[in-house]
Every structure is written in structure tokens, then in C-alpha cells.
Amino acid sequence: MALQLYDTASRSVREFTPVRPGAASIYVCGPTPQGPPHIGHVRSALNYDVLARWLEHNGLHVTLVRNVTDIDDKILVKAAAEGRPWWEHSARYEREFESAYAALGCRPAAISPRATGHVTQMIELMQRLIDKGHAYAAEGDVYFDVRSFDAYGSLSGQQLEEVQQGESAAAGKRDHRDFTLWKCAKPGEPSWPTPWGAGRPGWHLECSVMASTYLGAEFDIHGGGLDLVFPHHENELAQSRAAGDPFARLWMHNGLVGMAGEKMSKSLGNVVSIPAMLRKVRAAELRYYLIQPHYRSFIEYSDEALHEAAQGYRRIEEFLRRTAARGEVTPGELPREFVDAMNDDLATPKAFAVIHNVVREGNAALDAGDDDKARQAAAAVRGMTGVLGIDPLSELWAGTGADDKARQALAALVEAVLEDRARARAVKDYATADRLRDRLLQAGILVKDTPDGPQWTVADGR
RNA sequence: GGUGGAGUGGCCGAGAGGAUAGGCAGCGGCCUGCAAAGCCGUCUACACGGGUUCGAGUCCCGUCUCCACCUCCA
Incomplete structure (x- = not known):
């Protein structure tokens, strides 16, 4: 049986058939690094890591792109509140995400491109959309015209007429449901020059651009959290298709992580940090x-x-x-x-x-x-x-190798005590044997007798 | 208002018209100097009300509850 995957767009399980035989191209929506990662973010990354590992196991050459949206409203606000540059803020949390991924055995993406590094391509895409009549500039902003694209809503199943008030209404919008491709520069905010004036990327645009830059106009799988289906992925799809790109063949969405009946999220504040988890x-x-x-x-x-x-x-x-x-x-x-x-x-x-x-x-x-x-x-x-990715004997999880001198020294000491204990047990002097075992336990060494002799581990106290 | 999803035994978590899921915990037994691990056996299920069927967790209708999205979110 070939690999079957659930596709959000068609709401059905479909056989995975790559655009390019022998290869798999995957774009996953990564973080907007405005704060530390929680287990929901990591779950998402892990799911696609498992997917990539499985595809590779099946002989495919996998190219996985996980983007970093390194600029957005919240990053600017939080950085300003801390009195630090926005780029320092996002870089700092980007590192935290990367190290959380790595700590859990999530292999690095082929590339983790940043939104701000792709403004040139964003301008190109906006120009294509304007040329085709799917986007327009107004008062320094650039908007996507949702009514110009018939398939708008097809991914998420939304009916345009029923969609409630979207992004905050702006003066230049023709329809309140139009979404922002490019935001006009405000005083004190970072900006990049464009034919329509200086500004910064809106949400959505960066993903369309980075996906096609690294994976081509058509690629295999686009993934992300379930909460991104609408509007983020709907908008990405609209932009790219309207511009003439076939875009993703299959859309995957991972489930969320919740606590106390609510989804875990930065804005709700009910997050569990990765370091806190790793203490448990x-x-x-x-x-x-x-x-x-x-x-x-x-x-x-x-x-x-x-x-x-x-x-x-x-x-x-x-x-x-x-x-x-x-x-x-x-x-x-x-x-x-x-x-x-x-x-x-x-x-x-x-x-x-x-x-x-x-x-x-x-x-x-x-x-x-x-x-x-x-x-x-x-x-x-x-x-x-x-x-x-959970083989206990793999290099990743088996613990420090034999090259660790402190560990070797520990092993020698423990073995010596175990030999004393074995002698005591041999003459049925269980009082001594148990005393030796307790002494090791006090030092954090857990001893178990097995048919193959005693085994010891450094107890983790959990 | 619109869109999508879920309710399974003490807990987690699959499955899906006639079923040993699996794990954790419990109970009984084996093994063990003790402990631990392991093995064997075993008890609690399918939100509720109707219906279809020889037979329904599994299909249909209705009800209730919960979650996600339509504002930033993995």
C-alpha cells in the first residue's frame, strides 16, 4: 500500500504522488518568534519530522522548508516594550525554537527562511497580482481583492458572504474581507521600499513567496497547524493561484494541544514551556x-x-x-x-x-x-x-557515549560496588547486599537484578 | 450567523456492521533472597433517544455536551 494522506482541501484521504518522482517537497508554516515555544509548536514540528522521516525511509529525497516569520505586529510591539530592536527580539526566540526542536530530535529543515530576506520576491508577486487584477494599492497599502478570485474559500470551506469582519477595516479597502499583502510604513517602524511606497510585509505573503522560491511554483505538501487553515492558508492559496502558480498539491494540518479545555496559545497565556517539560x-x-x-x-x-x-x-x-x-x-x-x-x-x-x-x-x-x-x-x-525518532539505543537518546570520561569513572566505581554486593549475595549476606544497593541509590544510582546480572542506571528521580 | 471536528472502559488512546487494538493503573498467578523488570490470566466501554439490519461503538434521524476557525496563533 502506498502512502495515503488526509488532504484538507479535498477533505479526503489521497494517495501521495510526488510532483517530481523520487523527491518530496514540503513547506511547513513555522513560528512567528515573538515569544518562547510551547509544546504545541513542537508537536507541529515533530509531526512533519515524522512525515519527512517516513518519506525518506521510503526512498524519497525530502526537501522540507520551515519558514520563520520574523516580522509582524506583535514582534514590533514586544520589542519596543523591551526597548530592543525588533530583529534582536525575533532572532532570540528563533534560536529558542530551533533549540527546542533539536532537543526533541526534530531534524533541521533543509532551510528555515526568514520573511524579511524575501522582500524582493514579495514585490514581484504583488506586481504579478496587480497586473492580473487580483490586487491593488491604496494609500500605501497593497490589498488582495478576494472577490476577484472565484475559488476564494475553497480550502477552508468558508463562504465569502458568511465570513465575518476580517482584519480591521482600513480606509483604502474595497471590501472589508480583502486582506493586506503589504503594510504602509508607519513612523518609527522598519520598512522596505516598493513601487507602491515604503512598508513591510503583511501576514500570508511571505509563505507564498518562500514556498515557491525554494520548492517551485508547484510542490507536494503544505503543512501547518489546524488554526492556520483560515485565513492564513486560504490567503496563501488565493495569492499563489491567482498569480498563476499551481502551489501545494496536498494540504496537511496537525491538531492542536490544549490545556483545561482550551487550546494552548501565546495569547491565552496557558502555555507549557519546553524547559519546564524537560524537567518532568x-x-x-x-x-x-x-x-x-x-x-x-x-x-x-x-x-x-x-x-x-x-x-x-x-x-x-x-x-x-x-x-x-x-x-x-x-x-x-x-x-x-x-x-x-x-x-x-x-x-x-x-x-x-x-x-x-x-x-x-x-x-x-x-x-x-x-x-x-x-x-x-x-x-x-x-x-x-x-x-x-525515538529509538532508545540510537546515538540521539542513548545518553553520553563511552568517550565521556566522567561517565567512565562513574561506571568503574559503580561496578566495584556491585562486585562487593555480588560477593555478599553469594554468601546470602543480604543485609550487606541491600546496604550497598541503598548506598548507590542515595547517590542516584538505581540497581536492578536481572537474569543477566545487575543492571544500573542513573535514576532520573521522575 | 457560517465552517470543520469530537464524545470509547479508572486514565490515555485506536478501531469501525458479526473485533483479542495498544499503553498506564487495578486484581489473581508465575518468577525473584528482597526490590525492580518480565511473563500468563482477568474486571470496568463505546454521550443520550429513536430507527435500519438476522446482527450497530460501527449505518440513518434527532438531542445534548465539548473543541477549533471566521482577530494574532502550530
Whole structure:
């Protein structure tokens, strides 16, 4: 079965067929870095990271572009309030987004272009739209004429007549639903020269321009959060199509993350920061939590659910560690059911069920002493978790490598204590054995006896 | 007012006309010096009211509740 994806525009699941055979081009709406990222932003990035990994696993050369809208009203307002330049403000939070993505194993995009670096292309697009009668300049602003484009509303299913008052009414607008392509410069605000006067980009224009600059006039997938369908993506689509570009073939929208019945958002202030999350669970566990539910479903954040996810991850991790203790485990082939699940609109919940089934079979094999079967299961688990970016034995999550001198020293000390304990246990001196184990525990070292001898980990206290 | 989506067992979360999802937690058992892990077994479901059908979480109609978007948002 080939990959099927849900397409917002056609409201149906469609087979993915790339514009250019062997390659996949994806444009994802990234952040407007006006403040620190929260888990909703990261969820979005993670969903497309999983998509990209899956496409690559299927042999496609993936080009993923995630933009940064580095100028907008709020950035200007907040920067001014802090008495800092707008570009410093957005650059600072852009770095926070990038590091949050990286912390969760989200691989970098092919490029993360900034809106302000593409003003030349914006001017070109506006000129094309004006030439075709789809846009007009008025009092220094440039607007898109929504009534000139019949398909306006097709992506989101909005009927033009029913759309309520959009952006704040402006003097030069012909119709209150027309949206702003370019904003006239105001005193003290940054601006760039254009044939229609100095100003700065409106929202929407930057994405049309950056998508076509890097991916071409027609590309495979445009993604973003569900809250961007209208008006942002509707407007992008209108601009690009009206200008004559075929634009995205398929539109994907990820579900949002909520708290206490409301969506998490900067404006509501009910956000959970990434560093705060990473004090509760490890990065791989947070990633597991965010990608296990289907990407289109709404996640109602809760500590309990987060910890359950962490438990689930640890179960997989335990199994792999246990098996690896008996011999090297390398990533192997993916079970058919896993492949089918992923091809079915990235059905990660089913994919996770497959992983856990194989883990259980592998654990049973270990208990039965069937190491070959266990190793096979572990190989499959590494393969599956690898594609999802949560392989506990991967370099990314396995912890510091053997090159870490402090860790080596720690290992030597712990092993020495464990040897003493083993001697005590051998003569059934359990009082001494337990005292040694408790001493390690006090130092943060958790010891577990397994059929393969004692295993120790640095307890994370979670 | 318009548009889209959701209500599943203690919790999370799939599925979809005749079903062992999976995880976490609970209970019983095995294993274990203890602990942990693991294995086996097991209890709580499908918002409500009608209807279609031999048979409905699954289809149809109605009701209720919740969420998102139409203002910045991933």
C-alpha cells in the first residue's frame, strides 16, 4: 500500500504522488518568534519530522522548508516594550525554537527562511497580482481583492458572504474581507521600499513567496497547524493561484494541544514551556508523548498522560537494554503491520501498538531463553522506533557515549560496588547486599537484578 | 450567523456492521533472597433517544455536551 494522506482541501484521504518522482517537497508554516515555544509548536514540528522521516525511509529525497516569520505586529510591539530592536527580539526566540526542536530530535529543515530576506520576491508577486487584477494599492497599502478570485474559500470551506469582519477595516479597502499583502510604513517602524511606497510585509505573503522560491511554483505538501487553515492558508492559496502558480498539491494540518479545555496559545497565556517539560520527563519521552496520538487529533495536555507516555517509552527502552545486554542489536526490517499503519495517514497509534506487541513477544522470548527470537524482535523495534525518532539505543537518546570520561569513572566505581554486593549475595549476606544497593541509590544510582546480572542506571528521580 | 471536528472502559488512546487494538493503573498467578523488570490470566466501554439490519461503538434521524476557525496563533 502506498502512502495515503488526509488532504484538507479535498477533505479526503489521497494517495501521495510526488510532483517530481523520487523527491518530496514540503513547506511547513513555522513560528512567528515573538515569544518562547510551547509544546504545541513542537508537536507541529515533530509531526512533519515524522512525515519527512517516513518519506525518506521510503526512498524519497525530502526537501522540507520551515519558514520563520520574523516580522509582524506583535514582534514590533514586544520589542519596543523591551526597548530592543525588533530583529534582536525575533532572532532570540528563533534560536529558542530551533533549540527546542533539536532537543526533541526534530531534524533541521533543509532551510528555515526568514520573511524579511524575501522582500524582493514579495514585490514581484504583488506586481504579478496587480497586473492580473487580483490586487491593488491604496494609500500605501497593497490589498488582495478576494472577490476577484472565484475559488476564494475553497480550502477552508468558508463562504465569502458568511465570513465575518476580517482584519480591521482600513480606509483604502474595497471590501472589508480583502486582506493586506503589504503594510504602509508607519513612523518609527522598519520598512522596505516598493513601487507602491515604503512598508513591510503583511501576514500570508511571505509563505507564498518562500514556498515557491525554494520548492517551485508547484510542490507536494503544505503543512501547518489546524488554526492556520483560515485565513492564513486560504490567503496563501488565493495569492499563489491567482498569480498563476499551481502551489501545494496536498494540504496537511496537525491538531492542536490544549490545556483545561482550551487550546494552548501565546495569547491565552496557558502555555507549557519546553524547559519546564524537560524537567518532568526526558526529551525522548516528551517526543513519544507528542507523536503517539494521531497527528490530526487534539491533545489535551495532562501530567498523567505525559507520565504514562514516559512509562511506555521506558518499557521499550527496558526491553532493548535487556536484549542488548546479551549481544549487539542493530535496527532491522519493519513489520508489515507497522508499514501499513504508517502508510495509512501516519497512523502512529497503530504503529505504537505494533511496537508494543513486538516488545511483549521479545520479552517473552527473553524469559524463555530464546535469544535469537528476542534479538529479532529487538531489531524490529529499533527499526520502528528509529523511523519515529525515538529509538532508545540510537546515538540521539542513548545518553553520553563511552568517550565521556566522567561517565567512565562513574561506571568503574559503580561496578566495584556491585562486585562487593555480588560477593555478599553469594554468601546470602543480604543485609550487606541491600546496604550497598541503598548506598548507590542515595547517590542516584538505581540497581536492578536481572537474569543477566545487575543492571544500573542513573535514576532520573521522575 | 457560517465552517470543520469530537464524545470509547479508572486514565490515555485506536478501531469501525458479526473485533483479542495498544499503553498506564487495578486484581489473581508465575518468577525473584528482597526490590525492580518480565511473563500468563482477568474486571470496568463505546454521550443520550429513536430507527435500519438476522446482527450497530460501527449505518440513518434527532438531542445534548465539548473543541477549533471566521482577530494574532502550530
